[in-house]
Amino acid sequence: MSDDNALHDELKELIVETLALEDVTAAEIETDGALFGDGLGLDSIDSLEIAMVLEERYGAVLADDPDTNREIFQSVRTLGKFVSENRAR
Numbered sequence: 001m002s003d004d005n006a007l008h009d010e011l012k013e014l015i016v017e018t019l020a021l022e023d024v025t026a027a028e029i030e031t032d033g034a035l036f037g038d039g040l041g042l043d044s045i046d047s048l049e050i051a052m053v054l055e056e057r058y059g060a061v062l063a064d065d066p067d068t069n070r071e072i073f074q075s076v077r078t079l080g081k082f083v084s085e086n087r088a089r
Contacts, residue, residue, distance in 0.1 A: 008077065015040075024040065032075050035047075058086075059088025
């Protein structure tokens with residue numbers, strides 16, 4: 001398993017735990033599936049909660065730019081890319 005896949009799996013678990021999702025398991029979240037709207041159905045409050053956990057766990061801080069953040073939160077893959085590029089070493 002590549003580092004990316006391991007991170008994606010970790011992020012899926014994090015999403016399920018952070019948001020206390022009861023009807024979705026980490027394994028059911030598609031790496032390239034949409035996190036908002038017709039995808040996982042997350043909302044802006046969910047993204048704030050996830051952003052706080054990403055900062056706490058990885059030291060990856062989101063900017064105050066809605067367009068950039070929308071891109072980051074498109075999928076688990078885009079979240080993983082953001083974390084990989086911005087995690088505290």
